[in-house]
Amino acid sequence: MSGPQLNEVVLKDEELDLFNASLLDRLPNQRQENGLLVRPLRSTDYDKGFIQLLGQLTEVGSIAKEQFLNTFYKMKMAGSYYVVIVEDLDTGKVIGSSTLVVEQKFIHNCALSGRLEDVVVNSSYRGKQLGKLLVSTIAQLARRLQCYKLMLDCRDRLIPFYESLGFKQEPGNANSMKMRFETTAEQSRL
Numbered sequence: 001m002s003g004p005q006l007n008e009v010v011l012k013d014e015e016l017d018l019f020n021a022s023l024l025d026r027l028p029n030q031r032q033e034n035g036l037l038v039r040p041l042r043s044t045d046y047d048k049g050f051i052q053l054l055g056q057l058t059e060v061g062s063i064a065k066e067q068f069l070n071t072f073y074k075m076k077m078a079g080s081y082y083v084v085i086v087e088d089l090d091t092g093k094v095i096g097s098s099t100l101v102v103e104q105k106f107i108h109n110c111a112l113s114g115r116l117e118d119v120v121v122n123s124s125y126r127g128k129q130l131g132k133l134l135v136s137t138i139a140q141l142a143r144r145l146q147c148y149k150l151m152l153d154c155r156d157r158l159i160p161f162y163e164s165l166g167f168k169q170e171p172g173n174a175n176s177m178k179m180r181f182e183t184t185a186e187q188s189r190l
């Protein structure tokens with residue numbers, strides 16, 4: 001493997017962006033307004049409440065800083081993960097997050113397909129259009145990266161939220177199915 005090794009880069013406490021922040025500068029959405037900054041997830045965000053924020057979305061487990069950094073670095077090396085967060089610059093806390101995962105396909109002339117994942121806004125900041133800001137930023141990013149579509153799964157009650165942002169349930173093609181597996185924490189890391 002070429003490039004920096006995990007212990008050389010992450011364990012030095014160096015501040016790294018998950019992806020190139022200039023990608024966000026070139027989108028129509030503003031990056032900074034009213035003391036809030038939209039930016040890529042950083043390796044230092046463990047200490048800014050990122051994991052606690054995800055806990056408002058689903059069960060997260062107790063993640064040690066080293067596990068967070070290992071996962072961050074795996075995502076960075078893979079190059080297809082775009083975790084976009086909102087930081088409140090007054091408190092230095094991460095108060096919103098959403099993820100674009102870009103999947104390389106063979107179909108459609110080796111096209112790219114995007115998935116929107118893990119959208120969450122801190123409960124004290126909801127109703128201020130931040131969810132909308134995050135989802136529209138992900139949609140703009142997917143378009144900029146030349147994805148031919150952006151998909152998501154959501155709870156029924158959130159269908160109006162996503163419809164208001166341009167997502168559509170396609171007639172005859174709107175089913176989401178899944179198979180769930182029991183895994184130990186050890187297996188799920190493979």
Ligand SMILES: CC(C)(COP(=O)(O)OP(=O)(O)OC[C@H]1O[C@@H](n2cnc3c(N)ncnc32)[C@H](O)[C@@H]1OP(=O)(O)O)[C@@H](O)C(=O)NCCC(=O)NCCS
Binds near residue numbers: 128
């Ligand atoms: C869903 C969530 C991200 C929305 O964040 P938010 O910052 O409060 O949303 P916004 O303020 O941008 O709302 C934008 C619009 O969507 C509507 N909306 C927000 N949450 C909604 C909900 N649960 N159901 C229906 N509409 C909703 C708002 O009324 C608003 O409408 P308006 O533009 O007409 O005023 C936030 O409620 C959250 O983090 N929920 C818990 C985690 C979760 O369920 N994530 C989604 C997983 S699929």
